[in-house]
Amino acid sequence: MSGLSISRRGLLTGLSVLGTSAALGACGAKTGSDTSAASGAKADTSGDTVKVGLLNSLSGTMAISEVTVHNALLLAVKEINAAGGVLGKKLKPVSQDGASDWPTFAEKAQTLITEDKVVATFGCWTSASRKAVKPVFERNKSLLFYPVQYEGLEQSPYIFYVGATTNQQIVPGLDYLKKQGLTRLYLVGSDYVFPRTANKEIRAYAKANGMEVVGEDYAPLGSTEFSTIVNKVKGAGADAVFNTLNGDSNVAFFKEYKSAGLTAKSLPVLSVSIAEEEVKSIGTQYLEGQLTAWNYYQTTPGAANAAFVKAYQAAYGKDKPTSDPMEAAYTSVHLWAAMAEKAGSFDVDDVKAAADGITFDAPEGKVTVDGATQHVHKTARIGKVGANGLITEVWNSGAPIKPDPYLKGYDWASGLS
Amino acid sequence: MTVVLNQSFTGISIGAVLLLIALGLTLTFGQMGVINMAHGEFIMAGAYTTYVLQQAVGGAGVSLLVALPLAFLVAGATGALLEWLLIRRLYTRPLDTLLVTWGVSLMLQQLARDVFGAPNVQTTAPDLLTGHITVGGVTLANNRLFILGLALLCVLALTLILRLTPLGRRIRAVVQNRDLAEVSGIATGRVDRTTFFIGSGLAGVAGVALTLVGPIGPTMGTNYIVDAFLVVVVGGIAQLKGAVITAFALGVLQSVLEYSTTVSVAKVVVLVAIVVFLQWRPQGLYTLRTRSLA
Numbered sequence: 001m002s003g004l005s006i007s008r009r010g011l012l013t014g015l016s017v018l019g020t021s022a023a024l025g026a027c028g029a030k031t032g033s034d035t036s037a038a039s040g041a042k043a044d045t046s047g048d049t050v051k052v053g054l055l056n057s058l059s060g061t062m063a064i065s066e067v068t069v070h071n072a073l074l075l076a077v078k079e080i081n082a083a084g085g086v087l088g089k090k091l092k093p094v095s096q097d098g099a100s101d102w103p104t105f106a107e108k109a110q111t112l113i114t115e116d117k118v119v120a121t122f123g124c125w126t127s128a129s130r131k132a133v134k135p136v137f138e139r140n141k142s143l144l145f146y147p148v149q150y151e152g153l154e155q156s157p158y159i160f161y162v163g164a165t166t167n168q169q170i171v172p173g174l175d176y177l178k179k180q181g182l183t184r185l186y187l188v189g190s191d192y193v194f195p196r197t198a199n200k201e202i203r204a205y206a207k208a209n210g211m212e213v214v215g216e217d218y219a220p221l222g223s224t225e226f227s228t229i230v231n232k233v234k235g236a237g238a239d240a241v242f243n244t245l246n247g248d249s250n251v252a253f254f255k256e257y258k259s260a261g262l263t264a265k266s267l268p269v270l271s272v273s274i275a276e277e278e279v280k281s282i283g284t285q286y287l288e289g290q291l292t293a294w295n296y297y298q299t300t301p302g303a304a305n306a307a308f309v310k311a312y313q314a315a316y317g318k319d320k321p322t323s324d325p326m327e328a329a330y331t332s333v334h335l336w337a338a339m340a341e342k343a344g345s346f347d348v349d350d351v352k353a354a355a356d357g358i359t360f361d362a363p364e365g366k367v368t369v370d371g372a373t374q375h376v377h378k379t380a381r382i383g384k385v386g387a388n389g390l391i392t393e394v395w396n397s398g399a400p401i402k403p404d405p406y407l408k409g410y411d412w413a414s415g416l417s
Numbered sequence: 418m419t420v421v422l423n424q425s426f427t428g429i430s431i432g433a434v435l436l437l438i439a440l441g442l443t444l445t446f447g448q449m450g451v452i453n454m455a456h457g458e459f460i461m462a463g464a465y466t467t468y469v470l471q472q473a474v475g476g477a478g479v480s481l482l483v484a485l486p487l488a489f490l491v492a493g494a495t496g497a498l499l500e501w502l503l504i505r506r507l508y509t510r511p512l513d514t515l516l517v518t519w520g521v522s523l524m525l526q527q528l529a530r531d532v533f534g535a536p537n538v539q540t541t542a543p544d545l546l547t548g549h550i551t552v553g554g555v556t557l558a559n560n561r562l563f564i565l566g567l568a569l570l571c572v573l574a575l576t577l578i579l580r581l582t583p584l585g586r587r588i589r590a591v592v593q594n595r596d597l598a599e600v601s602g603i604a605t606g607r608v609d610r611t612t613f614f615i616g617s618g619l620a621g622v623a624g625v626a627l628t629l630v631g632p633i634g635p636t637m638g639t640n641y642i643v644d645a646f647l648v649v650v651v652g653g654i655a656q657l658k659g660a661v662i663t664a665f666a667l668g669v670l671q672s673v674l675e676y677s678t679t680v681s682v683a684k685v686v687v688l689v690a691i692v693v694f695l696q697w698r699p700q701g702l703y704t705l706r707t708r709s710l711a
Contacts, residue, residue, distance in 0.1 A: 061634075064536035191681065219680050224631030224640065225434075227427040227561070228675040234556075235420050248537050252631040255542070259558035261549045283539055285547070 043142070044117035045346045049085075049092045052077065052333070053112035055123035055133070055144075060100025061222075061247065065325070066125050068277055069147060070095065071316050072326035073122050076333035079311070086337045087344065094118060102132040109133040113140045119346045120145065120336050122329060126246075127151060127194045134159065143348055145336055147329035149272065149294070151197040152405045153416070158348075160355070161375045162332040163325065164295050166201055167404040172380035173242070173270050173293035174205050176395050182239035182268065183211040188229060188253070189244035191218040198244050198272070201407070201416060208412030214238050219245065224252035230260045233267070243271040250274060254286040264289030270382075275323035279389050287385045294324040295378040296364035297391045305363035321390070322363075331362040335369060335376070368400065375403030419554040424676050425669065430561035432668025433568040437626055438641045439648035439660050440571055441619035444612055445496075446646070447654040448592045451504055451613070452511055454518040456645060457638020458525035459617045462495055463488035463624025464633040465533060471540050478543035481625070485567075488621035496617020500610050508609075522638070529635040537634035546629060560629040567626055571619060572661055578615075579657070588612050651691055653701025662702060667691075 043050070054073050056066040077093045085091060094116045096108035105124065112118045113136070120143045124130045127150050137144045137158040144159045152166035177185070187202060189195025199216060206213050215236045217229050230253070233241060245253055250271070257269070270291040276298050279287055298309060298321055308330065312322050335358055340346055343354035356371025368377040377400035383391035407413035438460060445451050467484040474480040499521060507514045546560045579585035590598040591608045599605050627637065648667065652659030667687060674683035695701075 059535050061535070061537075061636075217679060222640070223680065224627075224637075225431065227430060227558075228424070228672045229680070231420075231423050231427055232676060235423070248632040248634065251537075251539055255547075255560075255630060256558070258547055259549055259560055260556055261551075281536070281539060283541060285541075 042117070043119040043346055043348075045089070045119060047089075049090045050346060051092045051094050051116050051118045053109075053116060053118035053121035053123075054093050054095045055098055055105065055108055055112060055121050056095070057100040057125065057129075058095070058097040062100040062125055064281065065277060066098075066100075066123075068320075068323065068326050069123065069125065069329045072312065072322075072330040073333060075312055075315055076330045078315075080333065080337050086340050087346070098124070098129060102126075102128050105129040106132045106136050109136040109144075110140075113137075113142045118142075119340075120351075122147070122332055122336075124148070125325065128192065130159070131193075141348055143336075143351065145332035147332050148325045151194045152201070152407065153197065155373055155375075155405050157352070157374070159374065160332065160335070160369070161373075161403070161405070162328045162335065164378055164380070165375055165403050165405045166198070167407060167410070168295060168378045168380050168401045169272060169293050170198055170201060171205065171407075171410070172397055172401070173272065173291075173382060174202060174209070174211070176291075176293075176382045177240050177242075177270060178209055178211060180240075184214050184237060184239040185211060186214055186233045186236050186238035186241045187216040187244070188233065188241055189218050190221045190223075190246045190249055192221055192246075194246070195244035199242075201413065202242060204412045204416060205410075219249055219253075221246065221249070223249050226253045226256040227260075229253075230256045230262070234260055234262060238267065241267060241269040243269050244273065245271075246273050250278065251282050251286075254282055254290075258286050264291075275325065276321035276389070276391060277323050279385055279391065280321060284385065284387060284389045288387055290385050291394075292383045292385065292391055293380065294383065294391075295381055296324045296327040296362075297381060297383050297393060298322045299383075299390050299392050300364055300381070302363070302365060304361045304365075308363040324364075327363045331360055331364070331367060331376075334360050334362070335367070339369070366400070370403050373403050373405055375405055377402055420676075422553075422555040424672055426555060426557055426561070428669030428672035429665060430558070430565060430668070431672055432665035433561070433565040434623075434626070434630070435644055435648050435668055436568045436661060436664035437564065437571065437623040438620065439645040439652075439664060440568070440575065441616040441623070442645045442649045443652070443654075443657060443660045444575075444616035444619070447649050447652075447656070447660070448588065449609065449612055449616075450511065450654075451508075452515040452518065453504075454515060454642065455499065455522040455525060456617075456620055457640075457642035458522050458529075459492040459496055459620035459638070460624040460627065460641060461525070461529060461633075461635065461638040462492045463621030464628050464637060465529060465624075466491045466621065467625045467628045468533075468538055468540050468633050476543075477541045478545065480540075481543060481546075484625045485622060488625045489618035490621075492621025492624065493614040493618030496620075497610050497614040499617075500613040504613070505606065505609065526635045526638075533635070535635070537632040537637075539632055540628045542629050564626045564629065567622070571622060572657065575615075575619070576657060584608075584611065647691060651694060651701055653703035656701075656703035659701055659703035 056070040057063050077091050081090050098105040112121050122145045124146055125148050134156050146159055147162050149164040149169050187199045203213055272293050309322050338358045339351045339354045343350040355369045358369040360367055365379050379400050380397040381393050382395040384394050386392050442456055445453050466488040470484045471480040503517055549556050549558045587603050587608050591605050648660055648663050652663035671683055671687050674686050
């Protein structure tokens with residue numbers, strides 16, 4: 001939000017982290033030459049309990065979303081412990097606050113691995129934070145389970161991507177719009193890596209599918225002035241808006257949208273970053289009838305989801321909604337537990353080797369881990385925001401979609417990298 | 418043609434927001450010369466006042482109307498307190514004022530975070546203000562019209578106070594020649610505090626207006642503080658009409674550029690235009706001519 005204060009503080013933290021990581025890098029280089037040291041910072045599995053790391057922003061601008069993910073992770077840990085733990089050992093969650101600040105994420109990831117000696121880490125939300133911790137997990141050969149949909153085009157050997165990749169969310173979203181005959185798209189997004197990459201993919205898709213992108217606009221993250229963008233959208237003759245705005249900008253955008261007389265009927269908006277929690281904070285009156293693309297909604301039918309919603313609301317409050325990233329986070333812990341049980345070991349390489357084909361009856365339906373990409377087979381679901389603030393499904397892909405992070409199975413995506 | 422008219426209205430409405438947030442600053446920075454980095458936090462105080470009121474009262478329309486005077490008082494009182502505690506000791510040290518008020522701004526942000534939580538909050542706008550009216554194909558959003566009206570009302574009120582009331586005369590006297598005002602029997606300290614009260618209070622009113630367009634958060638003030646200073650500097654300090662003209666000119670320029678390019682490019686071009694303008698006219702659009710030697 002605050003360009004001014006963050007840049008100043010960011011400068012200081014940036015400098016201090018530069019210092020720290022330089023020092024860490026030096027350590028890594030030194031121990032790297034020593035073969036036995038590869039397991040020097042390895043997980044501690046000697047006691048009756050093993051530690052799992054939870055890395056979320058519990059403060060700062062992302063806290064609104066990430067606290068709910070943290071809650072869902074704790075719920076899953078509690079359930080696994082109640083059922084006897086993993087390989088006979090109880091899980092002890094260790095929480096670290098990433099503070100919505102990417103260098104802090106890297107620092108805390110290192111702390112979890114080297115000081116807390118966790119067996120696996122769950123968390124991160126923004127792609128920026130994931131990119132910040134990626135080298136830390138790779139350098140230490142430790143596992144991260146990432147619970148949020150993202151822009152694809154990434155595949156780290158030490159990250160399991162439990163949220164949707166592009167072909168499980170954005171591509172089905174586009175398929176849906178095409179099927180509705182909404183072929184003239186206006187792209188609105190926040191100005192950072194996820195929307196820019198996603199829109200590049202959308203343009204390629206549109207070109208190959210006879211759709212037309214009639215406009216593309218980015219607002220700085222945290223921007224609240226959308227009158228001109230909405231005017232441009234209005235004048236462009238689009239059939240639908242594809243919205244990759246993140247965070248609070250959505251509030252200003254949808255307020256302006258309604259003020260300008262645009263509605264879900266006259267010009268629908270398909271959003272990929274607005275889930276139940278965000279609907280509540282933006283205000284249902286601004287969002288009613290608009291579309292979203294996810295893999296899970298609180299209203300998704302099934303016994304597993306009924307139990308999940310009930311357990312979550314019993315633990316955190318009756319009026320608390322459940323959302324896709326929370327569900328993926330919850331699922332990720334269960335998937336890891338199943339991998340470790342199958343491997344009969346907490347060792348990272350053993351767990352990775354056991355990952356392929358692991359299934360879990362998740363609240364979103366049955367999910368299967370794809371060992372080769374370390375992503376998850378997920379069912380795509382398009383939803384519509386209802387008057388009560390909940391999202392109801394209007395279309396789903398029928399069966400889980402095989403993850404394809406690099407979009408290799410799509411000819412139109414061949415030019416993307 | 419419709420596009421041009423629509424875009425002109427957008428520019429005017431952006432200008433109205435700029436004018437509202439800069440109006441208080443024309444008093445505290447323009448008239449008194451205080452570089453108050455905490456001005457944005459008075460905007461935030463006004464916005465949170467609206468939020469708290471709506472939580473307590475409920476009705477969106479009523480709470481908005483009550484919030485306007487209340488936010489003026491809350492932000493004004495905070496400003497007067499700041500003036501009394503810190504700023505009055507620093508009138509001869511403008512750079513120290515900048516640092517001190519920046520520190521205060523960070524403290525106020527943290528205070529808001531502790532009291533209201535880190536996530537941003539929203540208020541519900543009254544139904545009347547979420548719609549729009551169409552005049553000859555031009556869409557006029559009601560909330561923007563409201564902000565425009567509010568900005569003009571504030572300018573009018575401020576002009577009348579400065580021109581016609583004894584208080585306004587005293588304020589102008591102190592601004593033009595502090596020493597002479599003092600030997601003429603004006604309690605300059607009290608006038609300073611009153612001026613600061615009004616300036617900060619206007620920031621509070623701006624905060625209420627901003628709840629109609631965006632979210633309320635601890636750092637919302639920092640989004641606007643730079644724009645507010647730009648308006649006052651370009652308009653020429655010490656002159657209301659300079660701020661009015663500048664706010665609308667910048668608003669229209671921003672919206673026209675944004676329409677033909679992108680948000681980021683528009684921001685850059687506007688900033689460059691301002692820098693060039695200040696090279697040519699460092700004193701701003703209007704200056705105050707007095708016979709004082711200062």
